[in-house]
Amino acid sequence: MKTSHRIGSALLLVSVTVLPAALAANKAGGLPRHGMVVYSDLCVHEGSGEYGGQRITLQRFAEVDTVIYEYTAGGLSWPLVATDVNVDPRGKMMYFTVQEGEDERTISGKFSPNGETLTLDGGYCDDQSQPMVLAKVHDFSRAAKACKACPAPKR
Numbered sequence: 001m002k003t004s005h006r007i008g009s010a011l012l013l014v015s016v017t018v019l020p021a022a023l024a025a026n027k028a029g030g031l032p033r034h035g036m037v038v039y040s041d042l043c044v045h046e047g048s049g050e051y052g053g054q055r056i057t058l059q060r061f062a063e064v065d066t067v068i069y070e071y072t073a074g075g076l077s078w079p080l081v082a083t084d085v086n087v088d089p090r091g092k093m094m095y096f097t098v099q100e101g102e103d104e105r106t107i108s109g110k111f112s113p114n115g116e117t118l119t120l121d122g123g124y125c126d127d128q129s130q131p132m133v134l135a136k137v138h139d140f141s142r143a144a145k146a147c148k149a150c151p152a153p154k155r
Contacts, residue, residue: 030091030111030113030114030115031060031087031091031092031111031115032060032091032115033060033091034060034061034062035059035060036057036058036059036060037057037058037060037115037136038055038056038057038058038136038137038140039055039056039058039117039118039134039135039136039137040053040054040055040056040134040135040137041053041054041055041132041133041134041135042054042055042072042076042144043144043145043146043147043148044144044145044146044147045146045147046146046147050072050074050075051072051075051076051144052072052147053071053072053147054069054070054071054072054132054134055069055070055071055134056068056069056070056107056118056134057069057070058087058094060087064085065085065086065087065094066081066082066085067081067082067085067094067096068080068081068082069081069082069096069098069107080098080099080100081098082096082097082098082107083096083097083098083099084096084097084106091111091115092110092111093108093109093110093111094108094109094111094118095107095108095109096108107120107121108120108121109121109132109134115136116135116136117133117134117135117136118133118134118136119131119132119133119134120132120133120134124150125150125151127150127151130151
């Protein structure tokens with residue numbers, strides 16, 4: 001009887017110490033190891049009503065990560081399924097490759113510590129001083145915001 005009480009007490013002690021740590025890890029945010037996350041900077045151009053920006057859907061499974069990439073060139077592109085998807089085990093950065101027509105393009109970026117944004121390598125409107133920041137989508141029913149105009153080129 002004493003042995004079963006000792007084992008039960010040990011299991012209770014272990015679960016009481018491990019459970020809060022697991023819950024704290026989930027509350028800390030960051031990129032989840034499993035599930036789906038969407039990052040987007042899609043917007044609507046006021047004059048034409050056409051979409052601008054891009055959207056990245058990251059699906060994380062136990063065996064593999066997949067990415068669906070969408071961008072605009074007047075209208076929203078067909079979804080491109082990425083190949084060679086690599087996400088840092090710590091969830092800090094990722095890169096993937098998409099086939100655009102005849103060209104192959106590698107897209108890479110870094111996640112914010114809380115996982116709320118994905119900052120892509122390269123510059124907004126070809127301006128390297130302004131990074132392309134895609135926000136994590138929480139409300140899929142919200143209307144797209146208005147696009148901001150590209151800044152005047154620096155001379």
